[in-house]
Amino acid sequence: MRIRVVNPNTTASMTRSIGAAASAVAGVGTVVEAVNPTMGPASIESHYEEALAVPGLLEQIALGEQDGVDAYVVACFGDPGLDAVRELASGPVIGIAEAGFHAAAMLGRRFGVVTTLARTTGRAHELAERYGFAPLVTEIRACEVPVLELDDPASGARDLVTAECRAVIAGGADAVVLGCAGMADFCAEVSRAIGAPVVDGVAAATVLAESLVRLGLTTGKRGEYAAPPSKAMSGLLAPFERAARVDA
Ligand code: 2AL
Secondary structure, three states, X not given: OEEEEEOOOOOHHHHHHHHHHHHHHOOXXXXXXXXXXXXXXXXXXXXXXXXXXXXXXXXXXXXHHHHOOOEEEEOOOOOOOHHHHHHHOOOXXXXXXXXXXXXXXXXXXXXXXXXXXXXHHHHHHHHHHHOOOHHHEEEEEEOOOOHHHOOOHHHOHHHHHHHHHHHHHHOOOOEEEEOOHHHHHHHHHHHHHHOOOXXXXXXXXXXXXXXXXXXXXXXXXXXXXXXXXXXOOOHHHOHHHHHHHOOO
């Protein structure tokens, strides 16, 4: 089975750590292919960047369809472009916020989220609403470390994320969801430090995608998520006319 894990930002070092987190939990016989777009923002922590990340993400999905990939993970906590990816892909598609929330909901009564910048908490709340988990969310806290500084020891990110996760548990949550793909590599360490379950959405999404393929299940393609209609596209987006036709 081949699972393509797409980091929707263009930072290759982050794609490598996302790939490592996904590979660490993938089953025997599952190949994790971690990729990132060739165009778009270096990191995603605003609505503007999220919107501009989507064309490059969709380009990677179109390539994955040509390559016969079995399932996809969208590895950014805003779950950018998730509906559009479901239209393009024939196999199942899981977003890391979606996966993180689902996993955390099975670990206790309520859970909280620790994300990067406070400006990203609105999107996390919106996704919790959308997926039906809002009643279970105790709070969404920010550590105020930008995405690309998460792996810089000088940023103190691990300690800051650990402190925010501890505060989430002190506030009455049973589990914590990490709100950025760039936090994947220290998830286990944070969990050990606070003595409570901490969910990395990259790992959760990888095993959920794998499970859906094993169950022989994929996105319903008879209605809303049918392949997009063939349509003229102009300017910089002209190549996407072809991308949408791949699955038509
Ligand atoms: C993210 C993420 O997961 N990847 C990225 O570039 N930005 N999320 C976040 N909350 O900042």
